[in-house]
Amino acid sequence: MKVFNPFLTALVLLIACNQNQHSVPVAGSTEETIVEKEKSDVFYHYSIWYAFVNKIFEGELTAKELKERGDIALGSYNLLDGELIMLDGVLFKATEDGKVTRVKDDDKIVYANAAFFDVEQSFEIKEVDNYKSLREKINEQLPSKNIFYAFKIHGDFKKMKCGGLNKQDKPFEDGLDVLIPNRPVFERENFSGTMVGFFCPEFIGNINVAAYHLHFVSDDETFAGHVMEFEAENLKVEMDYIYEYQFAVPRSPEYLNGNFENEFQYKKK
Amino acid sequence: MKVFNPFLTALVLLIACNQNQHSVPVAGSTEETIVEKEKSDVFYHYSIWYAFVNKIFEGELTAKELKERGDIALGSYNLLDGELIMLDGVLFKATEDGKVTRVKDDDKIVYANAAFFDVEQSFEIKEVDNYKSLREKINEQLPSKNIFYAFKIHGDFKKMKCGGLNKQDKPFEDGLDVLIPNRPVFERENFSGTMVGFFCPEFIGNINVAAYHLHFVSDDETFAGHVMEFEAENLKVEMDYIYEYQFAVPRSPEYLNGNFENEFQYKKK
Numbered sequence: 001m002k003v004f005n006p007f008l009t010a011l012v013l014l015i016a017c018n019q020n021q022h023s024v025p026v027a028g029s030t031e032e033t034i035v036e037k038e039k040s041d042v043f044y045h046y047s048i049w050y051a052f053v054n055k056i057f058e059g060e061l062t063a064k065e066l067k068e069r070g071d072i073a074l075g076s077y078n079l080l081d082g083e084l085i086m087l088d089g090v091l092f093k094a095t096e097d098g099k100v101t102r103v104k105d106d107d108k109i110v111y112a113n114a115a116f117f118d119v120e121q122s123f124e125i126k127e128v129d130n131y132k133s134l135r136e137k138i139n140e141q142l143p144s145k146n147i148f149y150a151f152k153i154h155g156d157f158k159k160m161k162c163g164g165l166n167k168q169d170k171p172f173e174d175g176l177d178v179l180i181p182n183r184p185v186f187e188r189e190n191f192s193g194t195m196v197g198f199f200c201p202e203f204i205g206n207i208n209v210a211a212y213h214l215h216f217v218s219d220d221e222t223f224a225g226h227v228m229e230f231e232a233e234n235l236k237v238e239m240d241y242i243y244e245y246q247f248a249v250p251r252s253p254e255y256l257n258g259n260f261e262n263e264f265q266y267k268k269k
Numbered sequence: 270m271k272v273f274n275p276f277l278t279a280l281v282l283l284i285a286c287n288q289n290q291h292s293v294p295v296a297g298s299t300e301e302t303i304v305e306k307e308k309s310d311v312f313y314h315y316s317i318w319y320a321f322v323n324k325i326f327e328g329e330l331t332a333k334e335l336k337e338r339g340d341i342a343l344g345s346y347n348l349l350d351g352e353l354i355m356l357d358g359v360l361f362k363a364t365e366d367g368k369v370t371r372v373k374d375d376d377k378i379v380y381a382n383a384a385f386f387d388v389e390q391s392f393e394i395k396e397v398d399n400y401k402s403l404r405e406k407i408n409e410q411l412p413s414k415n416i417f418y419a420f421k422i423h424g425d426f427k428k429m430k431c432g433g434l435n436k437q438d439k440p441f442e443d444g445l446d447v448l449i450p451n452r453p454v455f456e457r458e459n460f461s462g463t464m465v466g467f468f469c470p471e472f473i474g475n476i477n478v479a480a481y482h483l484h485f486v487s488d489d490e491t492f493a494g495h496v497m498e499f500e501a502e503n504l505k506v507e508m509d510y511i512y513e514y515q516f517a518v519p520r521s522p523e524y525l526n527g528n529f530e531n532e533f534q535y536k537k538k
Contacts, residue, residue: 048472050472051415144524146320146518146524146529205472205473205474205476206472206474243518244516244518245517246311246513246515246516248513248514249416249512251512256413260472
């Protein structure tokens with residue numbers, strides 16, 4: 001016999017009311033937005049590339065907050081103390097000494113791109129000699145150059161060359177236009193891993209890196225960084241189409257009063 | 270004597286659970302985001318200026334959907350069939366014949382900027398001779414040129430000159446770089462009304478109108494359009510600081526396959 005239990009009804013209603021909702025605090029503020037996490041298909045971006053290039057090297061976003069904005073990401077930590085890569089919700093840091101570590105929830109992030117990754121298109125590539133060749137093969141698959149894409153690309157790497165970042169101290173002397181061409185470089189051969197990143201249309205201008213931007217982490221979590229060059233086999237390219245883009249600017253005095261003049265782009269089209 | 274009523278408890282819990290939340294459908298998709306409407310402080314932008322300049326004159330956003338993204342807005346309707354202005358949640362259309370009408374929920378929008386307006390700073394100006402003079406006075410008040418602002422500016426207008434749009438038919442021949450310099454112009458003297466609009470930092474590039482962009486609607490709802498020039502008294506300038514910016518691109522074949530080459534900016538700094 002079924003008995004109507006009003007207490008149970010109240011509980012069920014409350015649970016139903018809260019399911020799929022997730023509290024997403026806005027960085028550096030007390031404001032709060034409720035996002036249906038699983039269905040969110042927004043390119044989330046913290047700070048802007050133009051500010052990052054021009055020595056805005058401290059942000060207010062925490063690792064915990066970034067995880068609420070996506071399960072894949074790339075970026076950098078405060079003071080350029082490591083390249084940031086998130087794969088399947090696990091956030092890594094690759095520091096200037098070449099070490100890769102998992103990240104604590106309260107670690108501060110200066111710059112990040114993130115998204116909740118859904119595979120909307122995938123294809124395999126038996127072999128590519130270099131990064132340019134991969135981009136050409138992906139370019140053939142893009143349904144439009146006027147939208148955004150997220151990528152997860154797993155493969156066996158004969159060679160991988162990744163860039164790191166040298167930790168900076170205040171007062172900051174050089175911007176990324178100087179630091180990136182002089183970045184630490186790490187190389188490894190014959191191992192497997194995943195490239196994670198994004199494609200932005202050219203109209204993104206100085207707000208982000210135009211065209212392709214990929215970071216990498218090895219399967220064994222001991223090698224990671226900004227993808228510079230590689231030779232690879234058995235690549236599985238997974239793509240997510242993104243039609244909405246959201247960015248949040250820092251609220252620090254350095255950002256608010258900054259005069260951004262230097263430009264830098266990777267130009268990986 | 271108080272009696273515990275479990276049915277009432279369930280109802281109260283449900284109401285508490287739903288308060289301040291608002292279902293926001295994403296234009297042109299079945300995805301859904303839940304936003305705490307009252308606390309949302311995001312610059313919402315539908316389509317991009319670059320596409321709009323380059324003849325993407327049909328959008329998928331409805332008037333109803335736009336109202337879920339803000340209570341002030343500016344923009345245009347599909348086929349350039351009128352300038353769009355939203356003031357205090359009321360959405361108006363100013364067509365090429367000079368008429369101003371309230372808008373139906375299913376009217377389609379090709380381009381819009383919107384925000385939920387909260388006054389964070391306000392000041393009064395006794396008299397301004399022209400638009401440039403107003404911008405100079407506001408520029409003195411902006412705490413930063415690196416964030417976004419929304420404005421509501423009510424006043425008594427000795428003169429107001431507003432631009433309209435001529436409705437276009439397919440195939441579209443001219444972009445905004447041709448249409449705006451040849452737009453219909455409407456003038457009126459000695460009446461009151463409100464200018465509504467936004468300031469974007471220079472780094473916004475081709476994504477939106479850089480610097481100031483204001484639309485206008487008269488108190489009597491009979492005169493509206495894009496603010497070109499004016500002379501005014503008793504201005505009350507209300508400003509909202511915005512640190513987050515979200516844009517959604519159209520999903521039409523015309524947008525996805527578009528080659529955007531022509532640039533146009535109002536340059537109202």
